Amino acid sequence: QLLHHTAVARRSPATPEGRAVLIHAIAHIEFNAINLALDAIWRFAGMPETFYRDWLRVAAEEAKHFRLLRDHLRRQLHHDYGDFPAHQGLWSMCEKTADDIVARMALVPRTLEARGLDAxxxxxxxxxxxxxxxxxxxxxxxxxxxxxxxGHVAIGNHWYGWLCTRAGLDAVAHYAALVQRYEAPRPKPPLNEAARRAAGFSEAEMRWLQHG
Ligand SMILES: [Fe+2]
Ligand SMILES: [Fe+2]
Incomplete structure (x- = not known):
């Protein structure tokens, strides 16, 4: 069952049921991430071959993440994928950015997936x-x-930068415009600065993300 993200109950991980809800929510994100990576491959034509290879690797890794969590859910928590309602935040951003590869790279991997690094x-x-x-x-x-x-966020950062350079856009300023246009969520502090640096966020972007 798919609900609006505000309607999905939050549970304490102190109980086994609460942990099952938590792992289920993450498994759902990974499941969507498989489709998101594959969507980038078939939807956006005319990119360099490495673009398609990168996103295929991401899809394979997302499938692995989903499988790890689903197995955990089944074996250790006696539940399965589909037992709890889930929300469509990630997929709705995929739909909103279907016509704009720059927005897709900006707002899915380097915004929504990057929030996963923080969380x-x-x-x-x-x-x-x-x-x-x-x-x-x-x-x-x-x-x-x-x-x-x-690695996924780094791939998003790489292709976002590549597309901005090709279009003559300022990557930081254009990102701010996209966040507004598509009503993208802001990061929730504290940022995982080490992981974000490793994924290629510049100091200027980190400052903007933290202070607006
Ligand atoms: Fe993942
Ligand atoms: Fe990912």
Whole structure:
């Protein structure tokens, strides 16, 4: 069942049911991310071959992330994908940016996926505090996901920069315009500065993201 993101219940990870809801929500994001990467490949023609190879690699990694989380959900939490409602925030941004590859690169990988870089350490911290074997196993899965997500955001940053250069756009100023035009969400502090730097955000962009 798909709901508006404000209608999806938040649960404490202190209970097994709460952890199942949490892992399910992340699995849903990964599932959408598979389709998002593949959508970039078939929708946007005329890019260099490396663009398609990059997004194919992302799709394969997203499929791995989804599988890791689904297996965890089934084996350790006795639930499955589809047991809880989910929201469509990621996919609606995919639809909104279907006609604009610059906006897609700006707002899906380097905005929504980059928010995952910020959120993951906080989720891991909560799960470590819970400390049960399933919670600690989830922390390890999230380590793998976080490491590979840095690569996805880097790919988004690379192609966003490439497209801006080709179109003669100022990457930082154009990003601010796109955020407004498409009503993209702002990052939630604290930013994962190390991961964002590793993914290629410049100091100017980090300042803009933090202070507007
Ligand atoms: Fe992922
Ligand atoms: Fe990703």
């Amino acid at each position: 993951t350490p906080l989720i891991q911290h909560k799960l470590r505090q819970v400390g049960t074997p399933d919670a600690l196993a989830a922390v390890a899965i999230l380590d793998t996901i976080l490491r590979e997500e840095v």
